[in-house]
Amino acid sequence: MPDTVAPRPPDRPLAGTGTRARIALAPELDHPHAKLIQTSPPSPSRPFISLPLLVLLAAVALGWNLNGYRLLDPDEGRNAEVAREMAYSNGYVVPHLDGLPYLDKPIVYFAAAAAMMELFGPTEAAARLPAYLATLATIALLVWFAHRRWGEEAGWLAGLAYATMVLPLAYARTAIFDSTLTLCTTAAIVWFADERPVAAWAAMAVGALTKGPIAVAIPLLALGSHALATGTPVRRLFSRRGLALFGAIALPWFIVVSIEHPDFPGYVFLRETLQRVTTRSFHRTAPFWYYLPILPLAGFPWIVPALARVSSVRATWDARRDAAASEPLLLACWVIVPLIFLSLNQSKLPQYVLPLIPALALAATRNLVAGGSRTAARVYVGVSGVAGLALVALTRWLPAPISLTPAEKAAIPPAAAALGIVVLCSGVLVGLGALTRRPRSTIFGYAVVVMAIPFLSGRLLVAVGDDRSSAGVARATAAALERSGGTGTVLGVLAYPPSLPFYLGRPIAVATETGQELTSNYIADNVERFRSLAGSPLLPAGYWREALxxxxxxxxxxxxxxxxxxxxxxGAALPLLAADDHYAVYGPCRPRSMSQPPQPPQPPRRGRGGR
Structure with missing residues (x-):
């Protein structure tokens, strides 16, 4: 990401003036004082590619067919059910799962998804919409920031780069918190860089209400290390007004929940934060180098131009006190320092690096407008050739150890072949664009790969959704209960499919010893206390024998x-209703008495989110 340090050219437009910068993908310049941005007016006879149209197409691709495949358990199913219960009860303060307090994550994503369900009903698309909208907002933020720094078309290019990378695509379409967190951390960093510390602290407050302290840690790690590297006082980050606004936004919800659940502060800061970072208790431990192979795939294909000028890192570091080095150093600190922190963290998942991806989009944009396209193009042609051929090879070979359903095995080859052809064509477009000085070809070549994925993977997503969700189990269960007059109940025997309550439209009872089946650490930590509540869905582990x-x-x-x-x-007592690789459903049994077992609590319906 760092590039050759250069003084700001005298003909560079001032940030925010609206002067249109023509992006010329010229051969990279090796002179240590090469211009960073070329600012000649666009040619009326050969206008630059319509970047706004490409960004619009990328936005459509990101949201294509959000409702076309089932929720993927455990995360999507659990989060959608928490939002459904929130919409059903219209209780937008304490999240609940299966009628029990669910304080593993804060309120923002659940409330946003619940609001979507109030408007559109409890559907897969409603559960995923907040992630999609957060991704669009992140794109808009990058467009704004790059526009102010490098010109209008650079702004559109930055938005396009982020919209057409692999990890933003994946999590724009997934009902979890990371796209919303990324919006908040990106807003904090770019607003600090734009001398808007109060707005930056407001963004971190919303991020803290989305996923906790990590929303503060990532911006401060990036900006603090940048301040130390450039000799800027770190205390400038801690604006009194900003801190006051942070408290005004984040503290009220925290205080209200802490009053209702006094164990909440200890759970958040000790269990969910300190233990997650320092211990293996969350069973997500991985080697220190875990993210090294993930980051290139996460940022593909724009990570290639993002790293095009990495060879000049020494020159950039030597001139780190120079104002011209501030931008490349900020982007480097945005990626490297949080990445080290995440690598030291004992809890690791691929989506944790999503907040670093906007820096790669900005670095790719900055390098391309500075004339770093030819080196990147040579590398990308080779990478895309290997990747494209590997994908095409999947049409004839699948690794035997991979456990797949027949539908998944049938869907992978055509999707892989089509995507492999797109990747190969993309390499051709990027290479031709660099050789012929045609930025239209180069930009489209980089963008087309990820834009094509939602359109080529529909059948595969349906197969994966059918395998990873409880929709099929829910259909069989609902039909059986309907045949019994619609008055029956569902009892999980040491099992709790996270999306089953969502598709049934109601909580279910669970016979459990530890409560871990609900995939909530907070509920598992308090299982005996919650089991003792009147009408608790948590029943003794052996209760199912009595019920049978x-x-x-x-x-x-x-x-x-x-x-x-x-x-x-x-199976000896009841008919089998449905079975798959994950669960088996039996019943319903026929009543022998009028007494009723404990029923899971369903709060009184006041919203419009119930099924």
Whole structure:
């Protein structure tokens, strides 16, 4: 990302003046005082590619067919159900899962998804819309920032680069928190860079209400290291007005929840933050180098031009006190320092690097407008050739150890072949664009790969969704209960499919020893306390045997596909309704008495989010 340090050229337009900068993808300049930005007016006879149109097409691709595949358990199913219960009860303060307090994550994403469900009903698209809208807002923010720094077309290019990288695409379409977190951390960093510390602290406050302290850690790690490198006082980051606004936004919800649940502060700061960072208790441990192969794929294909001038890192570092080095150093600090922190963190998942991807989009834009296209093009032609051929090879070969359903095995080859052809064509476009000095070809070549994925992967996503969700189990369960008069209940036997309550439109009871089946650390940590509540959905682990023997009301029993003891007992007494690689459903049993077992709490409906 760092590039050759150069003084600001005298003909560079002032930030925010609206002067239109023509992006010329010229051969890279090796002179140590090469211009960073070329600012001649655009040619009326050969206008630059319509970048706004490309950004619009990329935005359409990001949101294409959001409702076309099922929720992917566990994360999407759980988060969608929390939002559904919030919309159903119209209770927008304390999130609930299966009727129990769910304080593993703060409120913002759940509230946004619940609001979408109030408007559009409890659908997959409504659950995913906040992530998609947050991604669009991040694109807009990058367009604004790059426009102010390098001109109008550079702004559109930055937005396009972010919209057409792999990880932003994946999490714009997933009902989890990371796209919203990335919007907040990006806003904080670019607003600090634009001398707007109050707005930056407001963004971090919203981020803290989305995913906790990490929303503060990432911007301060990036900006603090940049300040130390450039000799800028770190205390400038801590604006009194900004800190006051942070408290005014973040503290009210935290205080209200802490009053209602006094254990919440300790859980947030000790269990969810300190233990997650320093211990292996969350079972997400991976080697220190875990993110090294993930980051190139996450930022593909724009990571190639983003790193086009990395060879000049020494010159940039030597001139780090020079104002001209500030931008490349900021982008480097934005990626490297948080990446080191995440690598030291004991809890690792691929999406944790999403807040670093906007820096790669800005670095790619900066290098391209500075004339770093030819080196990047040579590298990209080679990478795309290898990647394209590898994808095409999947049409004839799939790794045997991979466990796939028949539908997934049938869907992968055509999707891989089509995407492989697109990747190969993309390399040709980038290479021709660099050779012929045609930025139209180069930019489209980089953008087309990720833009094509939603259109080429529809069948595969349906197959994966059918495998990873509980929609099929829910259909069989709902039909059986309907045949029993619609008055029955569902009992999970040491099992809780996260998306099942969402598709059924109601919580379910669970016979459990630890509560871990609900995939909530907060509920598992408090399982005995919650089990003692009146009407708790958490029942003793052996309760299912009593329910099977007495059958106080029509009950559908669900257990894990590998739970042999439960399956043998249930199969001997009840018909099998449905089974897949994850769960088996039996019943319903026929009542033998009028007494009823404990029912999971369903709050009174006041919103429009219930099914």
């Amino acid at each position: 023997a007495r059958c106080p009301m029509p009950t559908v029993f669900l257990t894990g596909a590998g739970h042999r003891e439960a399956r043998a007992a249930l």
